[in-house]
Amino acid sequence: MKKLMSTILESIDSPADLRRLSIPELVVLSEEIRERIISVVSEHGGHLAPSLGAVELAIALHYVFDTPRDKVIWDVGHQAYAHKLLTGRRDTFHTLRQCGGISGFCKRSESEYDVFDAGHASTSISSALGIASARDLAGEDFKVVAIIGDGSMTGGLAFEGLNNAGALGRDLIVVLNDNTMSISKNVGAISTYMTDLITNPLYNRLKVDIWELTGKMASVGQRIRTLVARLEESAKTFLVPGMVFEALGFRYFGPIDGHNHTQLIKTLKHIKNFKGPILLHVLTKKGKGYKFAEEDASKFHGIGAFEKLNGTVNAHPKAPSYTEIFGKAMVQLAASNKKVVAITAAMSIGTGLTAFGKRFPDRFFDVGIAEQHAVTFAAGLACQGYRPVAAIYSTFLQRAFDQIVHDVALQGLPVVFAIDRGGLVGEDGPTHHGVLDLSMLRQIPNMIVMAPGNEDELRHMLKTAIHYEEGPVALRYPRGPGVGVPLSSRLHLIKIGTWETLRQGSDAAILAVGSMVRPALEAAQLLSKNSVEVSVINCRYIKPLDTNILRDVASRYSHVLTVEENILNGGFGAAVLEFMETEGLEETRVIRMGLPDRFIEQGSRNVLLSQLELDEQGISSRLLRELGK
Numbered sequence: 001m002k003k004l005m006s007t008i009l010e011s012i013d014s015p016a017d018l019r020r021l022s023i024p025e026l027v028v029l030s031e032e033i034r035e036r037i038i039s040v041v042s043e044h045g046g047h048l049a050p051s052l053g054a055v056e057l058a059i060a061l062h063y064v065f066d067t068p069r070d071k072v073i074w075d076v077g078h079q080a081y082a083h084k085l086l087t088g089r090r091d092t093f094h095t096l097r098q099c100g101g102i103s104g105f106c107k108r109s110e111s112e113y114d115v116f117d118a119g120h121a122s123t124s125i126s127s128a129l130g131i132a133s134a135r136d137l138a139g140e141d142f143k144v145v146a147i148i149g150d151g152s153m154t155g156g157l158a159f160e161g162l163n164n165a166g167a168l169g170r171d172l173i174v175v176l177n178d179n180t181m182s183i184s185k186n187v188g189a190i191s192t193y194m195t196d197l198i199t200n201p202l203y204n205r206l207k208v209d210i211w212e213l214t215g216k217m218a219s220v221g222q223r224i225r226t227l228v229a230r231l232e233e234s235a236k237t238f239l240v241p242g243m244v245f246e247a248l249g250f251r252y253f254g255p256i257d258g259h260n261h262t263q264l265i266k267t268l269k270h271i272k273n274f275k276g277p278i279l280l281h282v283l284t285k286k287g288k289g290y291k292f293a294e295e296d297a298s299k300f301h302g303i304g305a306f307e308k309l310n311g312t313v314n315a316h317p318k319a320p321s322y323t324e325i326f327g328k329a330m331v332q333l334a335a336s337n338k339k340v341v342a343i344t345a346a347m348s349i350g351t352g353l354t355a356f357g358k359r360f361p362d363r364f365f366d367v368g369i370a371e372q373h374a375v376t377f378a379a380g381l382a383c384q385g386y387r388p389v390a391a392i393y394s395t396f397l398q399r400a401f402d403q404i405v406h407d408v409a410l411q412g413l414p415v416v417f418a419i420d421r422g423g424l425v426g427e428d429g430p431t432h433h434g435v436l437d438l439s440m441l442r443q444i445p446n447m448i449v450m451a452p453g454n455e456d457e458l459r460h461m462l463k464t465a466i467h468y469e470e471g472p473v474a475l476r477y478p479r480g481p482g483v484g485v486p487l488s489s490r491l492h493l494i495k496i497g498t499w500e501t502l503r504q505g506s507d508a509a510i511l512a513v514g515s516m517v518r519p520a521l522e523a524a525q526l527l528s529k530n531s532v533e534v535s536v537i538n539c540r541y542i543k544p545l546d547t548n549i550l551r552d553v554a555s556r557y558s559h560v561l562t563v564e565e566n567i568l569n570g571g572f573g574a575a576v577l578e579f580m581e582t583e584g585l586e587e588t589r590v591i592r593m594g595l596p597d598r599f600i601e602q603g604s605r606n607v608l609l610s611q612l613e614l615d616e617q618g619i620s621s622r623l624l625r626e627l628g629k
Contacts, residue, residue: 077105077118099603119431122155149177154368166249254281327352394434429602451514455482
């Protein structure tokens with residue numbers, strides 16, 4: 001069996017090879033693909049559970065449609081590992097998410113089969129509709145299929161796309177991969193729609209009446225009751241969900257078993273030539289084929305390296321992560337302040353708020369993959385005197401820029417933005433690096449922007465942010481473990497706009513932000529070995545700046561180096577330059593270190609920081625060059 005499995009996958013260089021296989025061979029191929037995905041992800045990490053659930057779907061789509069002529073667009077892209085294996089990337093799949101390897105998401109520059117770059121949720125329907133419209137304008141003839149699921153239907157953009165697609169009436173197939181989950185368990189009105197229907201009094205009264213009537217029919221009553229019982233489940237999942245999509249202008253088909261090759265292929269062949277917008281509802285199991293992922297799909301959604309035989313995640317670093325520290329501090333602060341509420345956009349585990357949700361269920365809100373709504377929802381809470389803390393990954397907060405400006409900052413509302421994954425995040429790559437937030441937020445009036453130099457300072461900053469009443473506060477912290485400092489027994493406030501001098505030196509000053517504080521201190525030690533003594537300042541407030549320290553630095557040093565894990569355009573270093581120009585302090589040379597004006601590829605965070613010279617060696621070398629030493 002193992003030899004057969006290996007032979008089949010090794011023979012698939014493109015979907016054209018796939019289409020020559022029989023159904024039994026496709027079943028074996030599915031097993032092998034799962035084994036390959038599990039093996040590679042267990043070594044390097046990745047999005048395991050969502051991709052395991054979509055193996056048969058990927059096979060069926062490439063089996064039925066003439067890809068790459070026909071366009072198959074995956075939403076988010078973390079369901080697409082099987083798609084990658086089937087489209088010429090089998091021999092490079094072991095490099096998944098590694099520096100210089102293939103992306104963990106769909107990427108147009110990587111393959112002609114990757115029709116649209118993906119990394120954020122809910123984009124497939126809108127992009128597919130654009131492609132279908134371009135096809136029709138050009139008089140071309142190919143199929144367009146959008147695959148959406150894993151919670152992406154909770155995003156408003158998905159429904160904007162559905163609404164427009166139904167109105168335009170173009171030939172388009174949307175496959176809803178329904179695994180009942182996003183990253184954490186699905187939430188919201190859509191996921192509870194069926195429950196509301198089957199508990200409706202009218203529905204149940206009709207059911208009782210039919211049941212009583214058939215009980216009086218001696219000869220055929222029992223057979224009718226049996227038929228009704230069988231049909232009830234179909235009525236719940238077939239008739240009613242279809243009404244939603246039919247109302248939006250789609251022809252609805254399903255739900256069908258997303259792990260049944262025969263049914264998938266047969267259905268796709270039937271609907272591929274239908275005219276107008278089509279929605280196919282496919283039921284799959286997240287983590288399919290790997291016991292541990294099936295039992296805990298949330299844990300194995302996006303996971304680091306793990307032991308394949310028992311599903312045990314490899315040992316964590318000794319220092320707790322910033323996310324863990326944040327989550328514990330939230331529980332501590334909410335215990336003493338009943339106005340503190342927590343908001344997440346389908347990332348309760350990823351943002352460290354699971355314990356908060358269990359301890360304070362009435363003050364915990366998971367709004368689904370809907371960052372725009374999360375921000376405006378927080379604004380509404382703040383209007384009524386609550387202290388909402390919206391915990392959102394930096395890269396996803398980009399989607400809610402207008403809401404931050406219009407609904408929060410313009411009104412001066414005290415919303416706290418806990419911005420996780422600020423800076424480079426590693427193997428997830430450019431779609432997930434949070435490298436624009438300092439530039440994005442610094443320009444907004446009424447906004448306080450802070451970044452802790454270590455995990456203990458994060459706790460004090462969170463307390464400060466929650467107590468600040470005059471407007472919004474953004475608290476930005478990196479992915480991964482803290483630096484290992486001891487945690488204070490009591491939390492205290494940090495005066496707004498104040499920095500902290502950590503080391504005194506006579507030759508130059510390093511102004512470091514957040515995650516760059518530790519490498520700046522280590523760089524200072526390296527410089528000291530070269531007889532260069534530098535001051536290191538923890539610039540924990542990006543806005544407002546500590547103008548007292550800046551004036552002092554400008555009066556004492558000819559060279560000032562700013563270091564940030566953010567794009568240089570409009571970032572912290574730019575803020576320092578602006579201040580020097582405004583104050584007439586241009587004689588002080590400001591050297592800015594940060595991220596260049598390009599998207600940074602994937603790779604481990606340490607490797608990327610080294611390549612970008614944002615580690616202790618790169619910082620010390622740059623300052624030595626600037627000082628002529």
